Amino acid sequence: MAGDINPMEQFEVGHLVDLKLFGYDVSFTNSALFMVVVFVLLAGFMAGGMKRQLIPGRWQAAAEGAVSFIDSMVNVNIGSGGKKFAPYIFSLFFFILFANLVGILPLAILPGLHTFAVTSHITVTAVLAFFSFGIVLLVGFWKHGLKFFSLFVPHGAPWPLLIVIVPVELISFLVRPFSLGLRLFVAMTAGHILLEVFGSFAVQGLNAGFDGSPVGFLVWFCSFAMIIGVSALELLVCAIQAYVFALLTSLYLHDAVHLH
Template identity: 85%
Template sequence: MSAGKIDPMEQFLVEPVLGRHIELFGYDVSFTNSALFMVVVFVLLAVFMSGGLKRQLIPGRWQVAAEGAVSFIDNMVKVNIGSGGKKFAPYIFSLFFFILFANLVGVLPLAILPGLHTFAVTSHITVTAVLAFLSFGIVLLVGLWKHGLKFFSLFVPHGTPLWLMWLIPPVELLSFLVRPFSLGLRLFVAMTAGHILLEVFGSFVVQGLNAGGAMGPVVSLLSFVMIVGVSALELLVCAIQAYVFALLTSLYLHDAVHLH
């Protein structure tokens, strides 16, 4: 990176936490910043759910929040999967809150403190792709286990005329196979774009202050206002993307459980 310039893609670099790579049998097993923030997300989620394990007769705010989170996912599963969907609630819950916590941790303004910098694990396609293909794999396993070869009738919509049988099933199959890619890419693109915008406007603030003159402070002020606006939008996107990922997974599971 050139002196005085800010690289908006630098924040996505996966680097060893200890500053050097560790190899074992020819494989890099370094504990990276990505792994560190996954652990952070897991710990935060565990701490949050510990409030729901108190089972007090008169629940406190923490317990109410945890129980409300569980009820929210139960309702999502009940509405979108229907009968037989209760068993998938733990997975949908884990999926939704892991993505939500990972998104929120990624936008924490820790960079204002010296030596600290957050890492958004959901801004990496490897993470979002694993979540998407895991969901897709569960859908396939559930569909084949429950219906056997009848599962493939999912690609023949009810009422399809015979003269369109050469076209509709391949289109439905292609649409089905695209699902994991759309799931992973949607979350990845949304989080990456937001972080790049924040970094770019942050560089405008710094460069405006360093430029001096009459326009420098104006550019910095306008850029700071944009940072505030984009940050507020990012918080909304964090929740929406977690909800959409969990919702679509529920709908795909509905297709696997009930077919048409």
């Protein structure tokens, strides 16, 4: 029906290039395109910042600051033995950050262009979460063997209470990848839906105002103010969600490396 608001349309994955490989659909989609865009931007950011000048420029200073930020996160939250995980935490944090920021670029003001937020898809956030969780399990069993299961037995807990504590600790551990992926997915999806809804209200209110309804201009003004507020909040959420994802991953790695 003409004029209907469909805030979920922006999340639809569309084929840009149809491809089949051994009977499987491996088409190049808009989601894949924006992942490539994120990779190119991140690679360009690091390539431009790795000039190794004695007196660093702004770009090099930004890149060095980014590396120092992740190095500090790893040292504080993983501790000894955590240095080897710094490249992964760095890649995780900045991929999510760049993907979040690219997803809110106002490209829709140009004809035929529309951004796609890859982190608003549960498939993407779930892969990141389960990959991180897989690394935690691999590190834990590689370093401690079966002793890794002692992670579910709090030190000093009374033996009778272990019947309850161990299952609770195990369940909370297994829930980690789900909460990690869902948190990012929900936060990004909710923000984009709000922007779409208020954007539609603003357009419809403006059209109603030009058609002679004074209330239409009021609706447009309120909706436009909300768009500005939500956009500012989205910028903050983009950074916070990337930080939380990387922080929790480093904390889970701390458990795998040091147990209790």
